Amino acid sequence: MKKLFVILALAALGVVLLWVVGKMPEMGDSRTPDKTHVVPRYIEDGVKEAGAENLITDVILNYRGYDTMGEVAVIFSALCAVIALLDREKRGVSRSAVDASQVRSSRIVRVTVRILFPVIFLFAVYLILHGENSAGGGFQGGAVIGASIIVFTLVFTLIESTRDIPLTLRVILESLSVLTFLAVGFIGVFKGVEFLTYILPGLSPGVAGALRSQVFMMSIEIAIGVAVGAIFTSIVFAMIKEENFELEPHIPEP
């Protein structure tokens, strides 16, 4: 009886959803409101209103600035949740399980990572700095930074990584993105315009004004990149299982 009810309810829901899908405009229909109003506005006034050459950056940082700030906060709260569950890594007390395994990384892997690590990091910096004008941006660059540090940590040990990127430094970097976003957003408020406006009154829309808005956007991008990188690094560090390091005979899994 209960099962029948569930099936009926699901069927009704499915019918409603299919009906809605049938009512939706066709893919690429040029008469929908988003094509007639939103897109022309972005294309025609985007650079003037938002202040970046790249329209996608305009949308992400200005028209949907709240959304992006929410994403930054989501990543930060993910870190908070991980730390609440797993705690921070304890530096100097123990060594990572990666190290405790008898399988040490081979020389080939170590040399390759040593060659690749700076290049990956350079690419991340390029992504962050170039995000304003072309493909890339803070989130992508931050993810690449995080990935490069994760590779480094897996090959060399956690103890090496935490020596170079200590906890005290990461605590500052992790919160950087939300704070910078808020700070830059409130500059607009104090100047008498909306929150998260990069083109401020009193600035001529010429070169100087463009430069100013670019500085704001760039600082947000850099802060997002650095913070996302630090947050990813901290999450992985917290997840690496630490044990007191003893060289026991390795027991193969059955």
Place this chain on the structure above:
Amino acid sequence: MPGRILIILFSAVGTVFFLGGTVGILRFPDLYSRLHPSTKCDTLGACSIIIALCLYSGLSADTLKLILIIFFLLLSSATCGHAIGRSAFKHDIVPWHKPGVKPLPFEGEEN
């Protein structure tokens, strides 16, 4: 015209290796033998397709980027294959052998 033939040749070679690699990953019995086709995909398959792209795009700034991609692809995927195989060997994962056939001696095995 000969350029176009070269482009077609290189991309065909790449596609064939990708196809072989995919079938190999699906069909081979264990980790060690699967490692063999999967690394072919990345090195020979992807590199031939990128060489075809190089020829297609002509001499420009993109060519340099593509060549850099080839370089890093060769470096990282070969190392990756090595690391996976070595780690499996050190963790005493025994290679597959045909049922009914006496397996070759495996050093990691304890008996």
